[in-house]
Amino acid sequence: MTDLSAFPITKRWPAKHPDRIQLYSLPTPNGVKASIVLEELGLPYEPHLVDITKNESWTSEFLSLNPNGKIPAIIDPDGPGGKPLALFESGAILLYLAEKTGTLIPADAAGRWETVQWVMFQMAAIGPMFGQLGFFHKFAGREYEDKRPLARYRDESKRLLGVIETRLEGRDWIMGQEYTIADISMLGWVRNLIGFYEARDIVEFDALKRVPAWLERGLARPGVQRGLAIPARG
Incomplete structure (x- = not known):
């Protein structure tokens, strides 16, 4: 089983399925970019609600993943070279997942x-x-x-x-x-x-x-x- 214990965010939002992409988000215009692309690609993932109305994105655990304190963010347990990859910024997440799967982006x-x-x-x-x-x-x-x-x-x-x-x-x-x-x-x-x-x-x-x-x-x-x-x- 994949070990994500090196990521402090998993202490506040534990991963029940650490072998899946971990999504930390809220259904805002930026947040839904990540959930939509994951749904469109059919990738297995585990969503975690980060309630920005309760300032949860400014907790030390979330800031350990995104120092800018904004959702969404992800951890891909099967990142480049088979190693876990933490990523924030919705545009970067879109590009990463599209290129990872070779889908939703032109090949040329x-x-x-x-x-x-x-x-x-x-x-x-x-x-x-x-x-x-x-x-x-x-x-x-x-x-x-x-x-x-x-x-x-x-x-x-x-x-x-x-x-x-x-x-x-x-x-x-x-x-x-x-x-x-x-x-x-x-x-x-x-x-x-x-x-x-x-x-x-x-x-x-x-x-x-x-x-x-x-x-x-x-x-x-x-x-x-x-x-x-x-x-x-x-």
Whole structure:
């Protein structure tokens, strides 16, 4: 049996199945990237709920795995060379698991790097901008008298949706006819923007044609549906 005792995080979240990938997460737009890709790939894994509302990601055990204190993070007991590998950052997890399995990423170098660039686009732009819009539209930021931050993030979010809309012209998925980790990286964020963040109207989502259809296709996938609810909230 695989021994994961060298990882302090397993003391707080014990591994019942140490031979499986250990997932430490919460169903947030970033967290579901990891659970969705694991479901889509059919890899055996064990999910652990890290409740960020209780600051569990700032415990010493979690910080031993991710010093940045953010979910998701994983331990793969069968990492490179057969040795356990701990990994954080959702984009890195997507790339690692896709390359580990040779799935959800094109085999040719050009297609691979094109996919990587769209994952980086999500990490650098969609996540931060949509998240800020959520803060200023729904959460504490909405109380600010100065509405310029809200306007800035609203306009930038609309622009980013326009980038995806243009990219999807003549394509079912970000990379064409092939569903990849580029789609997985974005689905949860777009869903969250118009759902949990309640920003559908202010970003004029229904004026788009391709992005809503893409989102509907993605959310219809069984692996996505399962991944959106993992780990189950207590």
